Amino acid sequence: MSRKKLVSIILALAMTVFFTGISFAGTLSEIVKRGELRVAVQSGAAPYAFVDKHGEHAGSMIDFTKGMADAMGVKIKVLDFDWDGLIPALLSGKADVLAADMTPTLKRALKITFADPWMSVQTCVFTKTGAGYQTLEDVNKPEVTVGVLLGSTGETIAKQYLPKAKIKSYKGGGRMIIQALLAGHVDAGVNDDLAVLTALPDFPPNSIRLLDKRLGGKAPLSFAVNHESVNLWQWINLYFNTIRSNGDYNKNIAYWMEGIEWKKDH
Amino acid sequence: MMAFYFSRLVEIYPFFLKGLWMTSKIAFISLITCTLLGFVLGIFRSGKNPILKWIIGVYVSFVRGTPFVVQIFIIFFILPDWGIQLEAFPAALLAMAIMGSAFICEIVAGGINSISKGQWEAAASSGLSLIQQLRLVIIPQAMKVILPPLVGQYVLLIKDTSVVSVIGVMELTRVGWVTVVRIPEGLMVFSLVGILYFSISYPLILLSNYLERKMAL
Amino acid sequence: MLTDFNFRIIMEYLPLFLTGLKSTFLISIVSLLLALATGIIACAGRISSFKYLKYPAIAYIEVIRSTPLLVQIYFLYFGLPTLGLRIPEIQTGILALMLNSGAYIAEIIRAGISSVDEGQLEAGVSSGLNYFQRMRFIILPQALGVTVPPLLGQAIVLVKDSSLLSLISVMELTRCGQTMTSERFMPSEAFFTVAFFYMCIYFVLKALADWSQKKLIFREAY
Numbered sequence: 001m002s003r004k005k006l007v008s009i010i011l012a013l014a015m016t017v018f019f020t021g022i023s024f025a026g027t028l029s030e031i032v033k034r035g036e037l038r039v040a041v042q043s044g045a046a047p048y049a050f051v052d053k054h055g056e057h058a059g060s061m062i063d064f065t066k067g068m069a070d071a072m073g074v075k076i077k078v079l080d081f082d083w084d085g086l087i088p089a090l091l092s093g094k095a096d097v098l099a100a101d102m103t104p105t106l107k108r109a110l111k112i113t114f115a116d117p118w119m120s121v122q123t124c125v126f127t128k129t130g131a132g133y134q135t136l137e138d139v140n141k142p143e144v145t146v147g148v149l150l151g152s153t154g155e156t157i158a159k160q161y162l163p164k165a166k167i168k169s170y171k172g173g174g175r176m177i178i179q180a181l182l183a184g185h186v187d188a189g190v191n192d193d194l195a196v197l198t199a200l201p202d203f204p205p206n207s208i209r210l211l212d213k214r215l216g217g218k219a220p221l222s223f224a225v226n227h228e229s230v231n232l233w234q235w236i237n238l239y240f241n242t243i244r245s246n247g248d249y250n251k252n253i254a255y256w257m258e259g260i261e262w263k264k265d266h
Numbered sequence: 267m268m269a270f271y272f273s274r275l276v277e278i279y280p281f282f283l284k285g286l287w288m289t290s291k292i293a294f295i296s297l298i299t300c301t302l303l304g305f306v307l308g309i310f311r312s313g314k315n316p317i318l319k320w321i322i323g324v325y326v327s328f329v330r331g332t333p334f335v336v337q338i339f340i341i342f343f344i345l346p347d348w349g350i351q352l353e354a355f356p357a358a359l360l361a362m363a364i365m366g367s368a369f370i371c372e373i374v375a376g377g378i379n380s381i382s383k384g385q386w387e388a389a390a391s392s393g394l395s396l397i398q399q400l401r402l403v404i405i406p407q408a409m410k411v412i413l414p415p416l417v418g419q420y421v422l423l424i425k426d427t428s429v430v431s432v433i434g435v436m437e438l439t440r441v442g443w444v445t446v447v448r449i450p451e452g453l454m455v456f457s458l459v460g461i462l463y464f465s466i467s468y469p470l471i472l473l474s475n476y477l478e479r480k481m482a483l
Numbered sequence: 484m485l486t487d488f489n490f491r492i493i494m495e496y497l498p499l500f501l502t503g504l505k506s507t508f509l510i511s512i513v514s515l516l517l518a519l520a521t522g523i524i525a526c527a528g529r530i531s532s533f534k535y536l537k538y539p540a541i542a543y544i545e546v547i548r549s550t551p552l553l554v555q556i557y558f559l560y561f562g563l564p565t566l567g568l569r570i571p572e573i574q575t576g577i578l579a580l581m582l583n584s585g586a587y588i589a590e591i592i593r594a595g596i597s598s599v600d601e602g603q604l605e606a607g608v609s610s611g612l613n614y615f616q617r618m619r620f621i622i623l624p625q626a627l628g629v630t631v632p633p634l635l636g637q638a639i640v641l642v643k644d645s646s647l648l649s650l651i652s653v654m655e656l657t658r659c660g661q662t663m664t665s666e667r668f669m670p671s672e673a674f675f676t677v678a679f680f681y682m683c684i685y686f687v688l689k690a691l692a693d694w695s696q697k698k699l700i701f702r703e704a705y
Contacts, residue, residue: 043434043444044443044444044447044448046448050444051281051436051444053277053278053281055280055281055284079353079354079434080434080436081434082432082434084661084664084665085343085433085434087668088343088664088668088670091668092343092346092347092351093346093351094346094351094353108668111668150661150662150665151665151666168652169652169662170652171649171650171652171661172443172447173447175447175448176447179446179447179450179561180652182450182564183564183569184564184569185569185571185572202447202448203450327682327685327686328678328682330639330685331681331682331684331685331686331689332643332678332681332682332685333643333644333645333646333647333657333681334643335646335647335649335650335657336646336657336660336674336677336678336681337678339660339661339670339674340670340674340675340678343664343670343671343674344670344671344674344675347671421548421549425550425551425552426551427551428551428552428553428554429551429553429647431553432650439551439553439554439557442554442557443557446557446561450561450565451565452557452558452560452561452562452563452564452565453558453561453562453565453566455561456554456557456558456561456562457558457562459554459557459558460546460550460554460555460558463549463550463551463554464546464549464550467548467549467550468545468549471545471548471549
């Protein structure tokens with residue numbers, strides 16, 4: 001065999017070994033091989049994802065992703081982040097999937113890949129009960145301070161619809177805004193209506209009310225993965241189709257979002 | 267209302283103990299890594315090699331010139347760009363090690379530099395190698411100068427573990443932060459957190475004061 | 484990595500960073516001055532022989548020194564509203580920094596005062612000077628030389644401590660880094676720029692500290 005041929009065979013073998021050896025963190029095959037699905041969720045965001053009174057991770061996002069892990073035959077590892085830390089966590093490879101109530105925006109989609117929506121919500125304005133704000137014009141004034149969540153679509157939408165008001169961004173989660181509202185640091189808050197409604201039971205009854213007018217249209221919420229994880233992305237879409245048709249999806253939403261029964265166990 | 271919140275706090279108390287345990291773990295491991303690394307760096311910092319001294323000097327300046335919280339964000343979110351992928355707990359340990367060792371390096375270097383040249387010369391003329399000189403003559407004497415600020419630095423390190431809460435490590439401060447949103451009684455929650463920190467810091471502060479008095483003799 | 488480093492984006496966000504820098508600067512100066520006042524008062528209480536001043540001062544100093552600043556910040560931020568006090572974040576942050584640094588400054592001053600030789604005090608007493616005159620002409624001028632360098636050190640610490648205020652939504656330098664990261668998903672550009680600005684502040688303050696040390700040692704030679 002000529003030297004040239006030998007070299008090309010060796011090169012070809014080396015390349016096959018090299019390419020089969022490469023696996024991007026977060027692809028489906030990597031996850032199955034590793035035996036673990038790493039999920040990035042928001043901390044302290046009941047009922048989506050939080051640490052319950054037993055010290056365990058619980059919530060709607062946890063149940064969905066636990067179902068995914070079970071279907072893959074792997075363990076689940078839940079990692080908490082502040083809202084503005086979720087995307088950096090996914091981008092830096094710390095997590096395979098981002099499971100939160102995140103809206104797919106074009107800007108975010110430049111960096112990460114969103115799955116099909118698992119829910120739709122609308123952005124709302126909320127104030128203290130009895131504060132006297134009725135319409136958007138009441139809130140859109142220079143002397144009004146509006147609290148939003150750092151890095152959320154609420155932040156962008158608030159700046160768009162309430163340009164005259166002062167916008168203050170809170171790090172952490174949606175509850176930080178409610179907390180700030182009740183403490184008097186802000187006059188109003190802007191966030192997803194579902195997030196606000198599901199957080200209300202944790203605060204004194206009747207202390208918060210949502211304004212009737214919603215901002216913007218219906219906003220979808222989706223899980224996200226890295227750009228390289230094409231198979232995982234498609235798998236997640238198939239997963240949600242599957243659980244919608246077999247009823248698990250409805251059970252999850254009914255348990256976590258539509259009632260407060262879950263508070264007894266968590 | 268107060269009683270209601272108080273009872274919920276009592277119910278969730280084990281969670282706080284878990285946080286205290288995590289804080290203690292981080293503190294303990296960090297104290298060891300920082301001390302080891304800090305001593306090595308400090309010895310070289312007070313040594314002869316000018317290049318090494320300069321490099322360590324730059325490292326120390328960076329650590330002392332930037333806030334710890336910024337260092338943590340860099341280690342957690344930026345290192346992955348360079349291929350170093352760390353979860354929250356290891357990232358916290360690394361950040362503590364880098365930060366603490368820089369401060370201990372200066373304490374150790376200061377202690378070694380305070381030893382008079384005569385001691386070095388006497389040790390060398392006794393036929394001891396450099397390592398033996400350090401180990402048997404210089405460092406034991408330097409410890410008198412090093413020990414009080416060192417223990418003081420340990421207290422600071424324990425308190426600095428609270429900052430790692432920003433990358434999600436479930437230590438004592440984070441436990442308080444996560445709890446106060448569900449039990450909005452800030453005074454109660456953080457008084458509890460404060461008391462728990464006090465219980466591990468104050469003994470060390472007393473030790474530091476005692477050492478300061480003893481070493482001043 | 485440096486080839487990907489996007490300087491264009493940093494230039495775009497430069498106004499934001501400069502706003503944050505200015506804010507950090509103002510917060511630090513105000514907090515430092517207030518802390519100085521607090522420290523002097525606390526120190527006076529600490530060294531007094533009147534037990535109703537001494538023990539509260541000791542309690543204040545030891546509690547501050549044994550608990551992390553972040554916990555103190557959260558305590559005020561989450562705790563004051565439950566007492567009915569609605570204080571804006573910046574003020575809460577400055578209050579926390581003031582109380583925290585005040586305790587350390589009290590100890591620095593106390594160390595400075597006790598470093599003055601006993602003989603000086605005796606000479607002052609036998610010269611017929613009263614307490615305030617002794618303080619003003621003998622003790623404080625000499626204590627100053629021992630006190631100013633650690634005070635400047637505490638100033639450096641305070642500037643770095645102000646970064647924690649970003650966690651209670653105060654718009655300062657570190658918060659700019661967080662904002663840029665959440666809008667552009669570029670933590671490298673954001674936080675290296677932030678680190679760079681803090682280093683600038685550090686080197687300025689350090690130069691000041693070194694200069695003051697030289698000047699004061701010179702004074703002591705008289």
